[in-house]
Amino acid sequence: MADKLKFMLALLLLAAGVAGFYFLGGQPTILRVLSVLAGLAAGIAVAWFTTPGQRFFEFSREAVVETKKVVWPSRKETMQTTGIVFAFVLVMAIVLWMTDKGLEWVLYDLVLGWKKS
Structure with a gap:
């Protein structure tokens, strides 16, 4: 139950940041953006x-570790594949036009x- 209340509070803080963006409509844009960023933070x-937040952040860390294990294509392979796609x-x-x-x-x-040619 406490996790649900904390999660609701987090959503309310985010909503307050967005509401601050509109409430500060006459202020400089930087203050409005900072309001949203503060609510988000x-x-x-x-x-x-x-608990769900901890699981999410742990999942994010594991995703970064898995991403580092990926063998990314080289620049040459990327350019060749892009050329094949464009061709x-x-x-x-041309086929569809014909x-x-x-x-x-x-x-x-x-x-x-x-049409009489």
Whole structure:
């Protein structure tokens, strides 16, 4: 029950930060943004002390560890893959354009006779 109350307090602090953004409508933008950031920081600080919050932060740490284990592609591999994707998109665009023009010719010239070439 205490975790639920802490989580509700964290959400209220975040909402207060957002409400402060609108309440300070006539103030400089930096103060309005700081209001939201303060609400966010306070909400995170309160959520940190809940059991679900601790599990979330532990999950985040484990996710970072797993990300470091990933073998990322080299610059050359990335450029080659990007080039292949662009070439495929270009070929598909040409195929779709030719299909569109072919269907246009069949429908308008042959079937309906609207375009007399």
